[in-house]
Amino acid sequence: MRALLPLLSVGRGWRVGAAARPPRRVMSLYRTEERGRPHSEDYRLFFKNVAGHYISPFHDIPLKADSTKENGIPRKKARNDEFKNLFNMVVEIPRWTNAKMEIATEEPLNPIKQDAKNGKPRYIPNIFPHKGYIWNYGALPQTWEDPFQKDKDTNCCGDNDPIDVCEIGSKVLSCGDVIHVKILGILALIDQDATDWKIIAINVNDPEAEKFHDIDDVKKFKPGYLEATVNWLRMYKLPDGKPENKFAFNGEFKNKAFALEVVNHAHECWKTMIMKKCDHGAINCTNVQVCDSPFHCTPEDARSLVESVATPSMNKENNIEEDRWHFLN
Secondary structure, eight states, rough: OOOOOOOBBBSSSSOBOSSSSSOSSSOEEEEEEEEBBSSSSEEEEEEEEETTEEOTTTTTOOOOOOOSEEEEEEEEEESHHHHHHHEEEEEETTTOOOOOOEEEEEEETOOOOEEETHHHHHBBOEEOOOOOOOOOEOTTTTTOTTTTOOTTHHHHEEEOOOOEEOOOOOOOHHHHHHHEEEEEEEEEETTTTTTEEEEEEEEESTGGGGSSSSHHHHHHHTTHHHHHHHHHHHHHTTGGGGGOOOGGGGGGGGEHHHHHHHHHHHHHHHHHHHTTTTOOOTOOOOOOTTTTTTBBOOOHHOOOOHTOOOOOOOOOOOOGGGEEEOOOO
């Protein structure tokens, strides 16, 4: 058995590991910059590319990790079919945390912000025996669940967001990390009559990533995790007085092939939106690197947008909801 080397941390981009296979890339292509006070309504986490230009994590980070170029940097050819199906994931919420961080889809350059409820920063309740989110939670860039288009499988329209990802690897990641993931399967949550797909994926640099190829491997090597995922998603709104969430397919997880079809369709919807060929509602499509898009802006314009936001502050507000537990029948 080949020895496993420890995971390394490189900048504020993805963590680069050295498991059985060598890491795909040593250099971090993305960095983040905080503006405003953490855990406040004015907090924003902006993204920069390797050239130091501000970018949109929604529109400018490629969906596929094996793109010919990323940020203008040529990438090596994929070694096999599995590596051809690697995707970029933007981490919004680290595992075991409660702050409801999300890509601000309606703001220029789409920084990560904390969702608000009743005028206050929103926290997800702890539902015993879970503490906060039970995976690293985030989104696939360059995907969009079209709210004006009914899904052929769920018969519900999209939820107007990028596709969500539940990353099940062993490492607790950081808000703003951009990692490469292997897609393993998918779950169809129905949230207020809208389709809200949840991708199940694993960080390609996780020490156990080579064991996982499809959804059945999650059942085999992480028994109980999928059942806990359904229960968590079903109940997490109950402490707020809302009803249980529902699922298409009776809460059954679909396999990798099904998941890839959903992702490819959401990518096509995003391409239609970014080229202004459909109604995108309040979604802000400002981008720096999609040169053919009518929403394209210069790096100088992007900097001006960011500089209009509050300056950095390291003061953090504490919240008692992070330490409170809810016991449900």
